[in-house]
Amino acid sequence: MKNIIIGQYIPGSGFLYKLDPRTKIISVIVLMVAVFLLKSIVQLSIAMGLAILILIAGKISIIRIFRGLKPIFVLLIFTFVFQIFFNKEGALWVDETMTIGFVSITSMVLWTIIWRMLAKFKKFKMILFILYIGGLYLIMKYITYGTIFTTWQFLVYEKGVEMSFFVVIRLLIIITLSTVLTLTTKPTDLTQGIEKLMRPLKVIGISSEDFALIISISLRYIPTILDEANKIMLAQASRGADFAEGKLKDKIKQIISLLVPMFIIAFKRSEDLADAMESRNFVPGRERTRIHDLKLGRLDLLTGLATVLLLAGSILVRIYL
Amino acid sequence: MGYLDIEHLYFQYSSKRMILKDINLSINQGEWIAILGHNGSGKSTLAKLIVGLLQPKEGRITVDGVDLLPENVYDIRKKIGIVFQNPDNQFVGVTVRDDIAFGMENLQVSKDDMLKKIDFYATKVGMQNFLDKEPSQLSGGQKQRIAIAGILAMQTDIIIFDEATSMLDPGSRAELMEYIKELHQEGLTIIMITHDIEEALYADKLVILKSGEIYQQGDIPTLLKHPEWFKEAYLELPTAIQIYYDLKQAGHDNQELEEYLWAFSSSK
């Protein structure tokens, strides 16, 4: 728990690292808008190609991005399956009769058991999952002997396939873009960038400096708080509050036994922190200089220009194609 | 008149018993004073009053001839820095560099100047190779050294150490004391708040707090001549001095040995 590093930032040397965080934040937002303007799978594929080009130009390993996708893998699969099954527009592409019978159910159960047994090879999780789904399909299609309970039609329409790819690729591009941002920008620079971009909000009474400071202090204390939560959990487990073995009835009390110390320590910490900041002459709202001074360079100009061109391109595509 | 003067200072939290009673203290520039007291004697409260984090109920504090008031606390804090007990709760920056910069940012030091000072003072506390590290990668002792660097960079005249070593292991504690010793030799005024007599022995002058009052103050050899004062204030004497008194009580008189035992404790 001690080694949690804030954010996803990984040091590197590509041009993306040299950009001002403001340029990156705005470009990412603009490019996301541009992606949403695109209508067809061909257009999106070109956009995906461009995104990959950005990765290559920025010397970012595609495997890293791929790893970043892991947490939302389930969402991607779900989106894909949902579109395939429920979108019934366009020409009928696949029409298969699927059989559910005694033998096929037995086979499916066996197949599931084999899949679960292989689950310990965590590295191949995704491949195994795809193999598993494919296996289920083949079983239902070809194992037609024995007692048959029922059959159903597996129908796939043109639009369904198209839409499923469309949505998934769009999601992929958006995730790639935002991962590029967090991978190449230090959390401090990111907050600094957000602070500068929010400066106009001062007109409606929101202080962007305070906001940025709140974010950076939260970032700084997340690892500490996680570490502490772990220790509190162990301390209460020592008093028999076993979060793994306890009954549901005791769970509520156990959660309280975790939350109360966490809050009390957090209050104490915020008092200490306020004292420490104040004693180092921090006065809310007072002008401060910053160690992370942001400067826009030629690279930022070029990037901005490229972004605007891409946006213009997708607007034109939207209107004329 | 010293550089820092405290006169008839009283403090209490609303409706509770008096935490500090009639504190009078005068500290000269370049001095190292230790404020020694048992748990709950009010020593940390005194530290917070000196840096204006709390307001006295009565009495006054002057720094360099200027009264400490809410209006000028900002200017007073340019002269006094404080390192607190818990290393984790005073590390504001996301990285070491940011944390050292924090005070300077508040003082509106220019960026170039900041970068120079960060390098200089990080080197001073032996942390020049850690500038990009995050607090979760540092030990307690390292965090305290960063806190010192942050204050040094603000170029204060006084640093208060409010039990700054109490959460460290003996190794880091000794290391930190060496750094503090060096700073004192360079002319910094040190106020060390502690319950550890061994640590207090580094000082030129000792103030013993007992239940919110200054029980005794003076130079260390003088105070050590009265073991009963320490006992009264729920404190312990250094082991060598304890042995000295024990020998004396047993009627043993050996001038040389006594001198040795005496020197053993004050050789810091």
Added chain:
Amino acid sequence: MGIQFKQVNFSYTGMQKGYYEAIKDISLSIESKNEFITLVGQTGSGKSTLAQHMNALVFPTSGTLEIFGKKVTSKRDRHIKYNDIRQKVGLVFQFPEYQLFEETVEKDIMFGPLNFHKTEEEAKVLAKKALQMVGLNDNYLNRNPFNLSGGEKKRVSIAGILALDPEVLVLDEPTSGLDPKGKRQLMDLFKSIQEETGKSIIVITHDMDLVYEYAKRVLVLDKGNLVFDGSPEVLFRMNDLSKFHLDYPQTIRVLKGINERFNLSIDIYQKTVHDATAAIKRGLNS
């Protein structure tokens, strides 16, 4: 019975630092009765990790651990109720703030016994008894634990574990942050609990004076290795403790200094100021 470590290793896999071995190849046996052990070593030497193994809060990465007849290995065994181990071996964490959460001291101490299926009445009796053991009177039962002083909070947190009536009591740096008087009072308390109940007590500390004066047995950890297991008398007679990053107790340092300065041969291995004085007198007379 008691606790047996057999070649126990424990490693973390941190996100940036990668692989990190907290304790390495620890073999060790702790009796269920009459031990008074201090566990020492510099910060990061693995003391807390070792302590957390003793009541199965963490599981070894490799090796076996036997706690009151129950085997603990890297794999969770569904037939073992690990929670029961925590009743046999009580572990008190360094900061009482990690465990105090109820609105009265009594309720807070009752939390443990209730988790182990004691009735409300039984838990009340246990709470009262545990509070007495840590030297606080019944007036404290209805007080709010958050309004107590640091030393009192510490005692209440210890009572919270003592109320489980464990056979072995493990305390992670109980004396840190206390003034010298408070430290000694707490160590005296552990000593009296040990003598009165026969429970085995293990105290993690940095204070060599306390180790020398109180411990019957010392375990020294250095970078995750158990480098010493024996009596404090033997430990402090070793020539170069700095290799373990440890200091000598004050009495030994003072007496050693006297011997060197005055060319005497006083027996320097004295635990208390009183013994040291007596030794000096003997040394001067002969």
